[in-house]
Amino acid sequence: MLDRVNDWIWTRDRKPASARETLSREQIATAAMAILDTEGLAGLSMRKLAAKLGSGATSLYWHVPTKDDLIDLLIDEVWGEIDVPDPDLAGWRAGALLFGHSLRAAVLRHPWLPEVMYTRPSIGPNAMALGERGLVLFGAAGFPEHEVDLAMSSVMSYVLGTVSAEVATREMARKSGRPEDAWVEDLRKQAETVAENYPGMQKSVRRRTAVTLDEGLTTNFVFGLDALLDGLETHVKK
Amino acid sequence: MLDRVNDWIWTRDRKPASARETLSREQIATAAMAILDTEGLAGLSMRKLAAKLGSGATSLYWHVPTKDDLIDLLIDEVWGEIDVPDPDLAGWRAGALLFGHSLRAAVLRHPWLPEVMYTRPSIGPNAMALGERGLVLFGAAGFPEHEVDLAMSSVMSYVLGTVSAEVATREMARKSGRPEDAWVEDLRKQAETVAENYPGMQKSVRRRTAVTLDEGLTTNFVFGLDALLDGLETHVKK
DNA sequence: GACGATCTCGAACGGTGTGCGAGTGCTTTG
């Protein structure tokens, strides 16, 4: 370079340990997460991701073995966002409720999760830590030992199942590009035609569309979670 | 043609209405279902499907607008396989239990379902009929009217959530190519290393791998379903 | 200045879903 002395100073003043400016796995992961959260699973391609980072597509493969591995990383990142309260603070029931809501919120923040989470094992570090804290929470409730796993996994399954369906609905609304209440109204009209010969479904659709989308989905979620926890509570030894 | 007279007779003797032998939407659907059930979602491509039917890939597009539409068709087919008992026969609780087991069995028969069912609405004819019969079943239980939808959908969500995770496990075992018990043993070893610093998870893994894969998954499923139904039952007016 | 490690990346391979338009066989009409 022409101005070698200044360049020397510059580069010396910057952290001398870090070599040239380079891609990192963390950088890739956060960029990928951003694309997933805004454009969904179908919107994430290695080329697009690389473009967002201003690099060549195949450069990514030096930092990440495979697209699937990258997604594994991101899934585990999501598991890391979930709150599992200490049972000493709020007690088991309240803790489980909080856990459920936190799990739901995380999935709503990352609506691509249901599409991928059922196709691979969850054995990343955050998944492990989540499981451990969950076992502590449910262990403190007083279930017979062999039921602790069962209780926890039934709550997780309920929450993930409900919120997966919820995400599907919300994504449809979002992708339609229309205002949410207008979309609900459209849906009602359409469903009423489709459900012409099904009086029960007719009424059901009408009931569901009588409230806000968010309100309806939340009520739905809470109702089932409460019922499940009610049922589980009868198993604890007092 | 050379033998025009005979040809005339031949063609006349065959149903004159049906024209030449041709592809049909049903044919395509059943072939696609077969591929999905044996090779999974990733194993289904339009070219492979066409090859299986002995036709050109793009011929399919005359009968089916799009691959996604085809999958919608197949999903609705699955909904059609599910049993929703008449509440007069077995009562609500037993009926709901049966419904849950039937739903689980259907998903286990079509393990590709969780990967796709959360990405689209279910408004096909079979989905509608299923919903209607479900509402009848849960309606007969004696829930307050506004809770009928909630109760039914919580059961569906629980079952689908649980069985989605179950399918993920089973598919992993299947794809490993090893005998099931050997795979479980491998999993136990691996999980114990991964969960090194998590004593609760350690014990949990050991508990889970102490029984058959099938036995463990079934117990898990039944436990949560029973608990949920217990919780729901307190809502019915006696 | 040379070497080895680290990192980037263009070209290419074998796949994907699907639009287009030409072609083929069958039925119906003149």
Added chain:
DNA sequence: CAAAGCACTCGCACACCGTTCGAGATCGTC
């Protein structure tokens, strides 16, 4: 019997995908 029109098939091509390979650039270290 010919001609027209419909129902259906399908090869080609396009734009995209994940990923491999190997050549190159840039660095710290001897």
